[in-house]
Amino acid sequence: MVIWLIGLSGAGKTTIGTRLAERLRARNPGVVYLDGDLLREVWGGTLSHDVAGREVNAERLSRLCRMLDRQGVDVVAAVLSIFPHWQEWNRQNLSRYFEVFLDVPMDVVIDRDTKGLYQAALRGEAENVVGVDIPFPRPASPDLVLDSSGRDGTPDELVERILSAPGLVTS
Template sequence: MIVWLIGLSGAGKTTVGLRLAARLRADHPNLVYLDGDLLREVWGGTLSHDVAGRRVNAERLSRLCRMLDQQDIHVVAAVLSIFPEWQRWNREHLDGYFEVLLDVPMEVVVERDTKGLYRAALAGAASDVVGVDIPFPRPAEPDLVLDSSGRDGTPEDLVERILDALAVRVG
């Protein structure tokens, strides 16, 4: 099982992902949590945040998930995931791939701006920010779409909805 959480910076991927991983570990102790930002550090922090660097990071993350999947290790991955071709690759190569879009209006993530990315980009002090000068293409066919602006509830409520959807899928 690979649960792939997609969303803009500030959409709640890390918050939901960590809580989801903690809940899933009760039944799946062989589960790892992967975060796109943390993996950049693991890779040595050498990748840029431009589209080319992001593409390399996307490929590495997908291939790492495949290696883990082939060893029956479950994954919760929290990533921006801006490349539809890698989302398709995931569906074709990862068993139990489950894609969740944490959908939130741009104005909400700009208001949250936990990392100061949007403030800097909108002021012209930063570039290569997804949602500002790099497009954020919505996934074509996510398995689940959740509004993470608060309309669908708290992060714990979102975790429950993901767990419910996974239970239905596994049957």
């Protein structure tokens, strides 16, 4: 099973993803948590953040998930996921794929802006920021959409909603 958390920077992917992985590990200690930013570091940190570099990172992440999935390892992946064709590839190539879109209004992620990305991009000091100068396409057919701005609940409540979602089958 691969639970694929999609959202802009600041949408809560890391917070929700790590808590979700912890909850799943209570039942299955072998659950793996993958984060797009952390994997960039694992792979040497040489990829750019432009669309081409992001495409390479997306492919690596999807293929790593397939390798783990084929070995029976459950995965929680927290990624921007701006490429609809990789989301479709996941559906075609992973045995159990569950896509969760953390839908947060842009003004909320700009207010959160823990990395300073949005403010720098809006001032013209940074480029290749998804949601500012790189479009963020809304996922076409997520299995679950949650507003992680607080309207749908706390991070722990959102984790509960993911775990109890129709269609999610956990080991």
